Amino acid sequence: MNNKKIESKRDTESDQTRGTSSSSLERLISVLDVIEESPTGLTFDQMLEVLQLTRSTLYRYVKILSEAGLITSLPDLGYTLGPRVAELDYKMRAQDPLISAARPVMAELSRSVGGVALLCRRYRDKVLCVHQEGSSATFRSAYERGRDLPLFRGAASRIILAQLHMRVVSRLYHKRPQEFAASGLGNTLAEVKASLAQIRHAGWCAIEGEITAGVTGIAAAVFDNQNLVVGSLSITIGKVAMKEEDIGRIAEHVKFCASIVSNAIAAHK
Structure with a gap:
């Protein structure tokens, strides 16, 4: 041989x-x-x-x-x-650079806006809450650390979905078209893509009462050093029917906070 x-x-x-x-x-x-x-x-x-x-x-x-x-x-x-x-969960909170970078920013966000700040990561075909800052006397966030949700439910999830490659969105849509329709994103793949393009263009997503009744969630995406989405930063506010100008003002603040976290992740060695 x-x-x-x-x-x-x-x-x-x-x-x-x-x-x-x-x-x-x-x-x-x-x-x-x-x-x-x-x-x-x-x-x-x-x-x-x-x-x-x-x-x-x-x-x-x-x-x-x-x-x-x-x-x-x-x-x-x-x-x-x-x-x-449980041990791994504790060490993740102490060692994860995303959580370390986001924690002080989230604390400031929850204080200045009033509400509960959430940090979420994409995990398989869902989104997982990995850190929470702040509290509210008027409501309890249903999106606790460790809880997972589909990519198309809630502002913290949907802003991540909007940043994914359309090939991934197409795969998800063909697996769960009824759930996309139920979430209001669209009854066809073309409608879903158009809805996500609007969110992506705005750079933020605001949704009322989809995860927790009586609250509004406002989220922006967090990116790594290759400009790929790794998660989202959001604030949950204990009110609904908010004025558009108020939502827009808070959304810009959330976008700014998310950009700080993204820059910190990109600079992390």
Whole structure:
């Protein structure tokens, strides 16, 4: 066998190994996914039925995740997310450069405008609240840290959606056209694209009562050093039917605060 054939064989074997490794890791993560999505603990047999893995494979994955502290179990209650998740959450709040850059800006925003400031990140095909500043005596924000929402519900989500490549928007639309229509973005892909173009041109999004009743959310996008959207900064105000000039004034302030965070992220080393 000549050297080219040997190299070709090695490349093929390497690709197969990588493929097997990737597939195994995906199945391992699927155990975490199914536990995360369950409102209660899951027994081993329940996971076995949902995941359709062999008993020995699932046992191995459960052992790895349990030893890492990512899942835990109690007698008769099944498996739930483990203490390591809480530890990771704490370290994320301390180490995430996005949160570090946004925290003082959000504190100023919530004080000057009056309301609850939220920092959100895009996560898969949804948006996740990663930090909150401020409080209100008149309402409690339903968008708490760790809560996820679809990309097309709420100002904090929709401003992110408006910044995504239209190829991504098209994929999402073809998967969930009814949800796009229900959100008021449009009944066709063309209408959705036009709605998002208006939001993108304005640079901000304001929505009343879509996540929390009786409040108005005003959001602007946060970008990385390649000008790609990474999340949103928003303020939730405990009133509705606000005057357009008041919304516009606050929106410009939110845009300014979001630009400060974007610049800080771009300069972070």
